Amino acid sequence: MSIAVDPREKIYQPPAAPLTSYLPVVGQTLEYVDSPLSTMFRRYRQYGPVSELNFLGRTWTALLGPDACQIALQNPEKAFANGPGWGYLVGPFFDRGLMLLDFDEHKHYRQLMQEAFVRPRLEGYARTLAPLVESGISAWKPGPAFQIYPALKSHTLDLATDVFMGGAELAEPGELERVNEAFVDCVLAANGWLRINKPMPLTKWGRATRGRRLLEDFLRRHLPARRANPGEDLFSALCQVADASGGIDDDDIINQMIFLLMAAHDTTTSTVTSMVYELGRDLQWQERCRQQCLELGPNPTMAEIEKVADLDLVMKEALRLHPPVPVLARRTVKDTEVLGVRIPAGQLVAVMPMLSHHLPEYWSDPEIFDPERFSDERREDKSHRFAWEPFGGGVHKCLGMIFANMESKLVLSALLRHFEWSVPLDYTPPMRNDSLPYPADGLPVDLRPLDRNRARAN
Numbered sequence: 329m330s331i332a333v334d335p336r337e338k339i340y341q342p343p344a345a346p347l348t349s350y351l352p353v354v355g356q357t358l359e360y361v362d363s364p365l366s367t368m369f370r371r372y373r374q375y376g377p378v379s380e381l382n383f384l385g386r387t388w389t390a391l392l393g394p395d396a397c398q399i400a401l402q403n404p405e406k407a408f409a410n411g412p413g414w415g416y417l418v419g420p421f422f423d424r425g426l427m428l429l430d431f432d433e434h435k436h437y438r439q440l441m442q443e444a445f446v447r448p449r450l451e452g453y454a455r456t457l458a459p460l461v462e463s464g465i466s467a468w469k470p471g472p473a474f475q476i477y478p479a480l481k482s483h484t485l486d487l488a489t490d491v492f493m494g495g496a497e498l499a500e501p502g503e504l505e506r507v508n509e510a511f512v513d514c515v516l517a518a519n520g521w522l523r524i525n526k527p528m529p530l531t532k533w534g535r536a537t538r539g540r541r542l543l544e545d546f547l548r549r550h551l552p553a554r555r556a557n558p559g560e561d562l563f564s565a566l567c568q569v570a571d572a573s574g575g576i577d578d579d580d581i582i583n584q585m586i587f588l589l590m591a592a593h594d595t596t597t598s599t600v601t602s603m604v605y606e607l608g609r610d611l612q613w614q615e616r617c618r619q620q621c622l623e624l625g626p627n628p629t630m631a632e633i634e635k636v637a638d639l640d641l642v643m644k645e646a647l648r649l650h651p652p653v654p655v656l657a658r659r660t661v662k663d664t665e666v667l668g669v670r671i672p673a674g675q676l677v678a679v680m681p682m683l684s685h686h687l688p689e690y691w692s693d694p695e696i697f698d699p700e701r702f703s704d705e706r707r708e709d710k711s712h713r714f715a716w717e718p719f720g721g722g723v724h725k726c727l728g729m730i731f732a733n734m735e736s737k738l739v740l741s742a743l744l745r746h747f748e749w750s751v752p753l754d755y756t757p758p759m760r761n762d763s764l765p766y767p768a769d770g771l772p773v774d775l776r777p778l779d780r781n782r783a784r785a786n
């Protein structure tokens with residue numbers, strides 16, 4: 329490890345020669361965007377679990393491996409804050425979203441928002457979701473190079489319109505497309521180079537600023553209707569929770585809604601895309617899952633979808649290989665220490681759980697798609713408490729985890745009941761990593777209508 333630590337004083341010093349790029353501002357950004365996992369592996373093997381990284385024009389401390397990630401996520405000394413970390417990447421667009429709040433304020437909001445994710449509410453979301461998933465997916469027109477990623481992205485946005493917002497009856501024609509674009513702009517701004525918080529249309533940051541305004545206006549117009557006629561949607565639930573507690577005002581309902589939509593949309597799309605990709609390469613597992621899903625009716629309840637054991641294994645394995653959120657942002661609010669390396673207050677920190685998912689120290693043949701590794705007999709994820717952490721850990725652990733499980737499995741199960749598909753074994757999608765990872769080519773799959781007679785005979 330080449331981090332220079334004076335053993336007597338434990339003073340944090342930059343590693344000897346971590347910079348690989350000759351462009352001083354770009355630093356390792358291009359290397360990361362090209363291949364996040366190789367960058368993480370190289371750093372971990374070369375510099376160890378704590379090292380410096382020049383990313384997006386700032387120096388970050390990279391935390392790699394489950395031990396280092398655990399310290400930042402469990403945060404026993406309250407040294408790592410989310411707001412000033414994530415705020416640097418997505419701050420103005422996801423202003424005051426739960427993930428960007430810290431300490432007492434975060435605890436207060438989290439307790440309130442948990443009410444919108446209790447079991448009876450989740451069962452209600454599932455009741456809304458199931459028929460929409462069924463009608464949306466069954467209407468797909470399959471083909472030999474069907475671009476699964478944009479199709480899923482558009483489908484999950486349609487679902488969000490109903491299950492998050494309770495339908496968009498107030499939306500004007502074409503407005504939902506503009507809402508979608510506004511989201512995309514807000515998420516893409518995470519890596520905008522020109523960080524000027526003004527509506528300058530030519531910059532990512534500028535487009536996201538304009539997008540945020542559009543989202544605020546859209547939700548503010550819908551809020552009175554959701555409050556007056558609450559349904560089984562998340563927006564209604566938040567209004568009810570806010571009104572019952574008196575602890576969240578209308579502005580913050582809108583802030584939390586924008587954040588929830590963002591937190592849910594790309595992550596769920598990415599998860600289902602990864603499952604489709606892996607099952608398109610492993611036709612035996614595809615068939616295994618299909619047989620269990622065919623036993624479900626077209627509108628499974630939450631309890632029914634949770635019982636499909638193989639879907640659960642496949643989802644865990646897809647999240648291990650392709651975590652939708654490979655890096656989590658923090659900033660230190662006091663001097664602290666990680667595995668013997670001192671980190672000063674005010675330092676940006678990149679917690680990188682993705683690497684832990686691929687380390688052979690914790691997983692057998694980590695690059696192989698092997699859902700059984702999560703079976704009760706093997707439970708490889710127990711090799712370290714933080715070996716598998718696609719939903720994060722500690723007080724900021726994903727609040728929508730059960731929701732995400734339910735929605736992703738409902739969508740995959742509908743796909744399995746209507747279609748069969750394959751991708752060439754030698755095909756690896758070209759990933760864009762300049763925001764949350766996604767396949768730049770839309771991930772073409774050979775999607776065919778399911779021959780039900782053959783499927784039942786298997």
Ligand code: HEM
Pocket residue numbers: 410426427428438588591592593595596599651652653656657717718719720721723724725726727728729731732733
């Ligand atoms: C498979 C899909 C998803 C993945 C992989 C995922 C991942 C994550 C991760 C890693 C965090 C922690 C961030 C941090 O510590 O800095 C997080 C936080 C969060 N997620 Fe998710 N998420 C997913 C889906 C969802 C959905 C569907 C929702 C809402 C319906 C949601 C709501 C949230 C919220 C509210 C937080 C902030 C929690 C807090 O700070 O207390 N997520 N998510």
